[in-house]
Amino acid sequence: MPSILFERHKQVAIISLNRPEKRNALSREMIAELADIFTSIKQQSDLRAIILTGAGDAFCAGTDISELTVLDNERAREVSERGQSLCHQIETCGVPVIAAVNGIAAGGGCELALACHLRIGAADAQFSLPETKLGIIPAYGGTQRLPREIGEGRALELMLTGRTMQADEALQVGLVSSVVPLAELSIAAHALACEIALLAPLAIRACLEAVIRGSLLPLDQGLALEAKLFAGLFATEDVREGTTAFLEKRSPVFKGK
Secondary structure, eight states, rough: OOOOEEEEEETTTEEEEGGEEEOBBBBBHHHHHHHHHHHHTTTTTTOEEEEEESSSSSHHHHHHHHHHOOOOHHHHHHHHHHHHHHHHHHHSSSOOEEEEEOOOOOOEEHHHHHHHHHEEEEEEEEEEOOOOTOOOOOOHHHHHHHHHHHHHHHHHHHHHHHEEEEEHHHHHSSSSSSEEEEHHHHHHHHHHHHHHHHHOOOHHHHHHHHHHTTTSOOOOHHHHHHHHHHHHHHHGGGHHHHHHHHTTSSOOOOOOO
């Protein structure tokens, strides 16, 4: 049975972690498979949105602990860099990635969700970075992305105590944009993906770049990046289609050109 499932529904892709007997704990092979998938996504120009979720009753329980017990210093650095590279691929793939979080998202699983652009939680979703309970720290980007999402104090409190954040608290602090009943999670994620898919893909890509790159820049440089991306879109057919359709009071048909 494949440990990663990939489906296409027209312009929306669904990627499912498929190791339910291990609560979708990430093995080295799964990380490599996910990296290959996100590499191939750059060649799928008609893809408009991606949903990342987990099979069974968990999103992802983190890194497979059995693989950590044999690491030395050098191999541990390789594991961290491999996980960081995957999360960077997700974040910079140019297509909105929606994490549909069912059940536990712990450790590396929480870091996968953090790398996604949008997160929807089921009512049973649980988020944690409990690595300090194992004598280690989050190493797939969690120490950097979580403070940017919910603030340094809240992020440190989660990491230093290793406690679990329930779905309602995750919604309150902005870690997820919405919480829905578990039975409605896939429907809600697909509806959001389809809503995004109707809009101008080049503008969507530019929004992602402006926010992701801009968050690492001083304000004046971020504003310069925004202006550059805004201006560049006026060389595209999509801008002409969008503005013309608005004036003609019809729905635009964007082609990503």
